[in-house]
Amino acid sequence: MTQEQTLTTVEIVLVDDHGIWRDGVKSLLEDTEFQVIGEAASGKEAMALLQTVRPRLLLLDIRMAGGDGLDTLQAIKAQHPEISVVMLTTYDNPTYMARAVAGGASGYLLKGVGAEELLTSLRVVASGDALISPKDLSRSLRSVNPEGAGDADLIKPLSTRELEVLRLLATGLNNRDIAGLLFVSEGTVKTHVEHIIGKLGVSDRVQAVVWAARHGVISLETG
Incomplete structure (x- = not known):
């Protein structure tokens, strides 16, 4: 058993419409504390999967053949607010980041991220710490609409x-x-x-x- 495997297991779900990308992430997470317990190729599949599994973390693409990942993010957080969702995307777009944070994301990573940086980022989120910089968080919060009531x-x-x-x-x-x-x-x-x-x-x-x-x-x- 490796040193990583002695750590507390963190269950994770991968949501992306590219199977090769999911396989790559699964390979990267082998022999770490992260255990992939489910995969989905669309937001609809993800919502169905979450009826049977309950991960600590969920990696979610923004643009998928099966629909908008940002809409899926909101649906996930509405039904399962305890799940931390990290957006992993090819789009380095401030508007997307703002929408993601306002919609419930705990982080926003680009798919070009290196293996060590990805693992470090996942560990930050799993520990409950902030993955998003103060500047990005402040900018994102401006898109949050106050609810007012109650x-x-x-x-x-x-x-x-x-x-x-x-x-x-x-x-x-x-x-x-x-x-x-x-x-x-x-x-x-x-x-x-x-x-x-x-x-x-x-x-x-x-x-x-x-x-x-x-x-x-x-x-x-x-x-």
């Missing part, structure tokens, strides 16, 4: 300190930087972030920030 009920479960941490997350700060600003330990911040993610019912810190933007917890005029 805000008080939705944010009520968060404590004052958790709301403070959530606002700092929106600036793109990592746990260490937040700890320094709040004069607490990095472990304390990590616990706060885990509680925030759990209470909001989202998959990771990026989507916690998107939730905050939708419900007026953070200002989109700044950052």
